[in-house]
Amino acid sequence: MNRLLYILLFCLLCSCASRRGEDADKPMLVVSIEPMRYFVEEIAGDAFEVVTMVPRGGNPETYEPVPSQLMGMEQCDAYLRVGPIGFEEAWIERLSAIAPRMQVMDMSEGIRFVHDVHANGDAHIDEREPHVWTSPRNARIIARNICQALSSLSPADSLSFRQRWQALDSMMADTDKQVTQILAHEADSTFLIYHPTLSYFASDYGLRQLCIEEEGKEPSPAHLRTLVDACRRLGTRVVFLQQQFDRRHVEVIAAETGLRIVPIDPLGYHWQDEVLRVAAALRKEVVQ
Numbered sequence: 001m002n003r004l005l006y007i008l009l010f011c012l013l014c015s016c017a018s019r020r021g022e023d024a025d026k027p028m029l030v031v032s033i034e035p036m037r038y039f040v041e042e043i044a045g046d047a048f049e050v051v052t053m054v055p056r057g058g059n060p061e062t063y064e065p066v067p068s069q070l071m072g073m074e075q076c077d078a079y080l081r082v083g084p085i086g087f088e089e090a091w092i093e094r095l096s097a098i099a100p101r102m103q104v105m106d107m108s109e110g111i112r113f114v115h116d117v118h119a120n121g122d123a124h125i126d127e128r129e130p131h132v133w134t135s136p137r138n139a140r141i142i143a144r145n146i147c148q149a150l151s152s153l154s155p156a157d158s159l160s161f162r163q164r165w166q167a168l169d170s171m172m173a174d175t176d177k178q179v180t181q182i183l184a185h186e187a188d189s190t191f192l193i194y195h196p197t198l199s200y201f202a203s204d205y206g207l208r209q210l211c212i213e214e215e216g217k218e219p220s221p222a223h224l225r226t227l228v229d230a231c232r233r234l235g236t237r238v239v240f241l242q243q244q245f246d247r248r249h250v251e252v253i254a255a256e257t258g259l260r261i262v263p264i265d266p267l268g269y270h271w272q273d274e275v276l277r278v279a280a281a282l283r284k285e286v287v288q
Helices: 003-020 034-044 067-075 086-098 138-153 155-184 199-204 221-234 247-258 270-279
Strands: 028-031 048-051 076-081 103-106 115-120 123-128 192-193 209-213 238-242 258-266
Touching: 003 258, 028 209, 034 048, 034 138, 034 155, 034 270, 067 076, 076 138, 103 115, 103 138, 123 138, 138 155, 138 199, 155 221, 192 221, 199 209, 221 247, 238 247, 238 270, 247 258, 258 270
Parallel strands: 028 048, 028 076, 076 103, 192 209, 192 238, 238 258
Antiparallel strands: 115 123
């Protein structure tokens, strides 16, 4: 027990130390993933310190915060949720209990969710797809919600927030146009991916997403065979590789079908770069 107390005390001291310096007096906001940090920082400017809970390379479906993160929650002014992602669904109530003064604000309000219905034994589970930020059209809704949230937290800065949001919204609208133009001519209509991270992207642009993951689990040999047959039948030529997931199934299918492996990071900070990278990979002229 003493050892545990020493560990927790050390983590608390580290957390406090990290808040010293130029950001120590800023109100602190918390988000789950790096794309959300990008959106918030673009709108907030220097008004807030923004902290991401799920580190680079972490899986937001299964991530569990470390003690230093839990200790630091008491200093947070607000948690800006991205939506029904696994980490938030599992942890938001516990984080709120740790930091009762922290406001929890949902930035997915107004988004039309894609639903994933699958069997679980004798029951049928209807879950909302959580990867809303991968769609430029949804990202614009998220950004608008962030602007409103920040304005409620700091009314004196609302004009600055609105101006910065308008610039971000313009960039997102332009990104949507670029993707539409890229996919309008000579582009693949089907792609393969391990985890269904691009459901909203596919929905927006009339694409078909084939998933290696089978109802959130490792694929069975029968499922892999079905995917191989589907890729050949549909003329699929690209498989997206995410760093958060095992690459061996991707490589197996690619070797058997000749699919081109394209690494992507939908959880990366540079949101626009990642969206355009996905679209560009589907242009037939870039596929060798």
